Amino acid sequence: MSSRQTVEKIGFILLGTIVLSFGFYNFYFLNHITEGGVLGFLLLLKNLFGVHPSMASIIIDFSLLLLGYRIFGKEFFLYSLFASFAFSITYGMFENIGPILPAINNSLINAILGGLFVGVGCGIIVNTGCSSGGDDALALVIAKKTSLSITKVYILMDGIILLLSLTYLSADAIFYSMIASTLSGKIIDLFLSHTKGSLRLITA
Template sequence: MQTKSQQLKQSFLHYGTMLLGVAILAFGLFNVHSQSKITEGGVLGMTLLLHHWLGITPGISGLVMDITCYFIGFRMLGKAFLKNAIFSSIGFSVCYNLYEAYGYVLPNLGGRPLLAAVVGGLFVGIGVGLVVREGGASGGDDALAMIIAKNARCRISKAYFLTDFVVLMLSLSYIPFKNILCSLVTVTISSFLIDKLQKPAAFAETASSNKDGTEQEEDSTDVSA
């Protein structure tokens, strides 16, 4: 049985790792993606697609999709997931706003799209990988990938790549092929890194109902193939 000090240390490492992950993710998205205009897949890419063809503002469509993914994640992955997801999402928002306040600290890689794709993929892969490792989610993309990986019993890298690939292929309807190709490089690198950083059973089902209808939280369930 763990002592109180051990529990506090474990909790500090848990939330500290998620905070480090969202800080790295936000840094890359602001300093690399936003400057070089790297196209996104997943939820963000879908919001841009809907805005282009239907005129729906990303502020509304993104919120609806994120909430939907979190709700499904809560139902399927348990209360621990939702708590981690809320913490990491707030942390990401705070970090991104801080970076915006201080301005860019990396050179604009817009003129070298392939390099931007590689560097961007590294930041996203490491950042999201650390968050997912602790059972959190920085946005609807992470929650959706975790849900797919759990139910399809596949590696989370495949789930991430699948969702990003589908959206990027749809985005070919209005985005040049060259841009999509660079984005595929980014999602390939980030998916690989997320898979490598994800420890076994990081985002498993954390709650199950017993015969009395009460919820029992479990530490983890391995979903890797």
């Protein structure tokens, strides 16, 4: 990979994490909408124990990405780790700035907008051939150790996180969270369908 390609790849990863963090904070966290996977788990830790996502994401993602290192190699690991650090920094930035947009008192609109931003942000990142977090590495390990397909593993992981989120969210909030999670997943799939180097295509 040339220096120019490396710079472009880093630039797209940064762009993706900014879009992801913006949607994650302004539409998910501020409106009590959650996600599946690591993103949803970060919100769970934040709301139950006050653990800041900007710090927890580094620890959790690093641990899970170590699993992906053995399967996808050094380049995948390093760029994915960079994406995790970038998310931590950009989320902390938006958290310090506070709400940017006027409050939208409509859960459906917040879920749709949140799903769009998170989906596009993650999609930009996976389009570079790395991961926006440790979800993919964990899903691969589970699929390898069981008879479950990758798709079923993702559904299972998201379902568990959303069920646990009932400890601090209402059933209505979980419903809108499912809408947001489904929409973001569909958008990411659009990116993945055009990305030969993406993790999900490799493991499909």
